[in-house]
Amino acid sequence: MADYFMHAVQYDAYGGGAAALKHREVGVPSPKKNELVVTVEAASINPFDWKVQKGMLRPLLPSKFPFIPGTDVAGEVVAVGVGVNKFKAGDKVLAMINPFNGGGLAEFSIVKDSITAHRPPEISASEAAGLPVAGLTAHQALTHLDEVSGRQPNILVTAASGGVGHYAVQLAKLRNAHVTATCGARNIKLVKGLGADEVLDYTTPEGASLSSPSQRKYDIVVHCATGIPWSRFEPNLSPSGKVIDITPGFGTLLSYGLQMVSFSKKKLVPLLLNPKGKDLEYLVKLMKEGKLKTVIDSKYPLSEAEKAWAKSIEGHATGKIIVEP
Ligand SMILES: NC(=O)c1ccc[n+]([C@@H]2O[C@H](COP(=O)([O-])OP(=O)(O)OC[C@H]3O[C@@H](n4cnc5c(N)ncnc54)[C@H](OP(=O)(O)O)[C@@H]3O)[C@@H](O)[C@H]2O)c1
Numbered sequence: 001m002a003d004y005f006m007h008a009v010q011y012d013a014y015g016g017g018a019a020a021l022k023h024r025e026v027g028v029p030s031p032k033k034n035e036l037v038v039t040v041e042a043a044s045i046n047p048f049d050w051k052v053q054k055g056m057l058r059p060l061l062p063s064k065f066p067f068i069p070g071t072d073v074a075g076e077v078v079a080v081g082v083g084v085n086k087f088k089a090g091d092k093v094l095a096m097i098n099p100f101n102g103g104g105l106a107e108f109s110i111v112k113d114s115i116t117a118h119r120p121p122e123i124s125a126s127e128a129a130g131l132p133v134a135g136l137t138a139h140q141a142l143t144h145l146d147e148v149s150g151r152q153p154n155i156l157v158t159a160a161s162g163g164v165g166h167y168a169v170q171l172a173k174l175r176n177a178h179v180t181a182t183c184g185a186r187n188i189k190l191v192k193g194l195g196a197d198e199v200l201d202y203t204t205p206e207g208a209s210l211s212s213p214s215q216r217k218y219d220i221v222v223h224c225a226t227g228i229p230w231s232r233f234e235p236n237l238s239p240s241g242k243v244i245d246i247t248p249g250f251g252t253l254l255s256y257g258l259q260m261v262s263f264s265k266k267k268l269v270p271l272l273l274n275p276k277g278k279d280l281e282y283l284v285k286l287m288k289e290g291k292l293k294t295v296i297d298s299k300y301p302l303s304e305a306e307k308a309w310a311k312s313i314e315g316h317a318t319g320k321i322i323v324e325p
Pocket of ligand 1: 046047048051133134137158159160161162163164165182183184185187202224225226245246247248271272273312315316317318319
């Protein structure tokens, strides 16, 4: 399909933030084995996207320059590669793009059939585009709920107003957990509306302490904020409580290693998303049934993708930031 051209957003080097994004006409990619080409109806921005641009995953990512960022898309299949059986041209889908390939901020993207799901008409393209990275991360963090049995689990979600956090609150409630959540004052009503039982304003001393107003000790913390030390979590955990750190740095890895060798029951556990097609299908089913929703912070046309990028870098999104070609 390289004879056809499309509008895409690219960057040519590490760094530069939103100002370094360029709007270009590039060839429409062709599908290889087990790949589909979709016309993008909506994409969402994740902090991962601009962290890669910053060079936080160098030298692994991006795999090449110029690079089209963007890993979450919803759209319509226009062509399929060999070996694709589940999808055909005309199908509405959502997908998580292989981060090594990127390509979401464009009119057409390549996605793998294994991490693509059908999108039913009940779910809009923008709601669907919010789901892959953030929804799958929330779901994966909550698999640790399986370790709590015989009583209602107590969960803390930090940064519950963000992309991952707002799905985590809803998914934890669907699993019958008691949910304490942290967010800023402006989002308390929204987070309660998503189902949180108790909400702490993280800018107050009570919120910063992370203590549950009902004196609960947390079995699982889905930690979506950054910069909170282990010493703040530790007194708030149940005897086998785990903090699932979705932004693990060197300190988390060190703590995890030390806790493993000391056989500590309370743990700080690093999480790296391992996306699975069946999990994406599960989340789509919940959304179709009206049990899970995407809160949309803002929408930008592809021609203004740099505004969406800058908004994500600011770190104050409520839910997901969407880009529409
Ligand atoms: N490990 C993985 O595979 C993986 C996958 C997905 C995401 N992540 C990482 O997870 C983190 C969260 O991602 P995201 O998409 O949810 O981010 P996001 O949508 O940009 O989060 C923004 C939200 O976080 C809130 N917030 C910021 N600091 C807070 C704090 N200390 N306490 C409570 N709320 C706070 C902000 O509220 P205010 O506006 O009120 O400040 C805002 O609503 C990022 O670092 C991302 O890179 C990792």
